[in-house]
Amino acid sequence: MFEHLTDQPADKILALMGAYKADPRDDKIDLGVGVYKDAEGRTPIMRAVKAAEARLLERETTKSYTALAGDPAFSDAMIDLVLADTLPRDRIAAIATPGGTGAVRQAFELIGRTTPEATIWVSDPTWPNHLSILKHLDARTRSYRYFDPASRAVDMAGMMADLGEAQPGDVVLLHGCCHNPTGANPTAEQWDEIVATLKARQLVPMIDIAYQGFGDGLDADAAATRLIASSLDEVLIAASCSKNFGIYRERTGILMAIARDVPQARKAQDNLAYLNRQNYSFPPDHGARVVSTILTDPELRADWQAELEEVREGMLKLREQLAAELRQLSNSDRFDFLAEHRGMFSRLGASPEQVARLRDDHGIYMVGDSRMNIAGLNAKTVPVLARAIIAAGI
Numbered sequence: 001m002f003e004h005l006t007d008q009p010a011d012k013i014l015a016l017m018g019a020y021k022a023d024p025r026d027d028k029i030d031l032g033v034g035v036y037k038d039a040e041g042r043t044p045i046m047r048a049v050k051a052a053e054a055r056l057l058e059r060e061t062t063k064s065y066t067a068l069a070g071d072p073a074f075s076d077a078m079i080d081l082v083l084a085d086t087l088p089r090d091r092i093a094a095i096a097t098p099g100g101t102g103a104v105r106q107a108f109e110l111i112g113r114t115t116p117e118a119t120i121w122v123s124d125p126t127w128p129n130h131l132s133i134l135k136h137l138d139a140r141t142r143s144y145r146y147f148d149p150a151s152r153a154v155d156m157a158g159m160m161a162d163l164g165e166a167q168p169g170d171v172v173l174l175h176g177c178c179h180n181p182t183g184a185n186p187t188a189e190q191w192d193e194i195v196a197t198l199k200a201r202q203l204v205p206m207i208d209i210a211y212q213g214f215g216d217g218l219d220a221d222a223a224a225t226r227l228i229a230s231s232l233d234e235v236l237i238a239a240s241c242s243k244n245f246g247i248y249r250e251r252t253g254i255l256m257a258i259a260r261d262v263p264q265a266r267k268a269q270d271n272l273a274y275l276n277r278q279n280y281s282f283p284p285d286h287g288a289r290v291v292s293t294i295l296t297d298p299e300l301r302a303d304w305q306a307e308l309e310e311v312r313e314g315m316l317k318l319r320e321q322l323a324a325e326l327r328q329l330s331n332s333d334r335f336d337f338l339a340e341h342r343g344m345f346s347r348l349g350a351s352p353e354q355v356a357r358l359r360d361d362h363g364i365y366m367v368g369d370s371r372m373n374i375a376g377l378n379a380k381t382v383p384v385l386a387r388a389i390i391a392a393g394i
């Protein structure tokens with residue numbers, strides 16, 4: 001039977017990781033894979049995560065199944081983290097999922113069950129997994145303009161023009177903060193405009209929020225999500241705990257479905273639990289329990305927030321340092337967008353040839369579309385990258 005299978009394209013980022021590993025140069029710099037790294041290049045386990053795990057090891061008395069929707073304490077804690085008191089809890093259905101990817105997948109499946117004729121609008125560009133999952137599910141997809149290659153900011157006019165073609169009931173996938181791969185995000189005024197368009201055209205927002213706490217802070221990063229949740233009747237939210245808790249491999253995420261009223265929220269809840277049942281039955285629990293332990297314990301929560309702030313401020317400092325170096329070297333402000341972008345990524349706006357030059361001539365690895373992981377830098381490598389960017393003619 002396996003002879004009928006087709007070859008799958010190699011994952012570009014994993015291939016890049018392989019090439020980086022094989023590069024013998026001592027001064028090579030990895031700005032590829034989307035994992036947070038500290039100044040020493042490590043992806044540490046956060047202090048609060050270690051403490052919560054120690055507590056679980058000591059106090060957990062069973063590994064029996066949880067509920068199909070996952071542990072309710074996790075859902076409650078995550079709804080509070082993402083939405084605070086934006087709307088009544090009984091309008092929100094939620095399931096724990098294997099990572100943010102699991103939440104995205106379940107959201108697309110839910111859309112497919114309820115409105116298969118809806119087109120799902122995605123930003124151009126977006127996280128490549130959005131596109132590959134949509135393709136895998138045979139979903140109707142269109143893209144809206146998002147990134148202005150000249151300013152490296154959001155192409156608001158293009159986005160609005162493209163969403164002007166969306167039909168009532170279509171779904172618009174938005175990144176709640178820290179857009180991947182560009183790093184460019186709408187301003188508060190632009191979010192207002194997006195909300196007005198969603199309302200006027202009766203569109204359903206689906207928010208993917210995978211980097212809450214990596215941009216301007218936990219509450220600031222959730223502001224757009226909260227605004228949308230309080231402005232529209234129906235909203236889907238896929239949230240990941242991989243980055244802000246640093247628990248990538250624990251596969252911890254949540255899908256929230258905001259319904260227009262309580263009976264519809266109950267129906268959505270039953271359908272979400274059903275989807276978990278069909279796909280993997282019970283969702284992973286360890287990471288979810290670590291997260292709810294941290295979020296419900298004032299001391300652990302404060303320590304987690306403090307460490308997350310260090311991570312966020314560290315990346316912001318690197319952005320500012322890089323923009324300042326490039327201002328000096330280029331004698332212009334054309335790289336100032338690097339300090340405006342938020343999150344782990346920035347799209348540099350280099351051509352594939354220039355990206356290849358950075359790799360071949362300077363040992364600097366970034367994704368082919370010139371997405372670079374800011375967390376792959378440190379204070380010493382920022383000037384190296386800045387000089388290479390100028391030398392490569394970017």
Ligand code: PMP
Pocket residue numbers: 034098099100101102104127175180208209210240241242243248252253
């Ligand atoms: N959405 C976006 C935009 C992401 O960048 C990521 C992480 N790469 C995810 C969702 C989900 O990640 P995970 O499944 O590891 O939680």
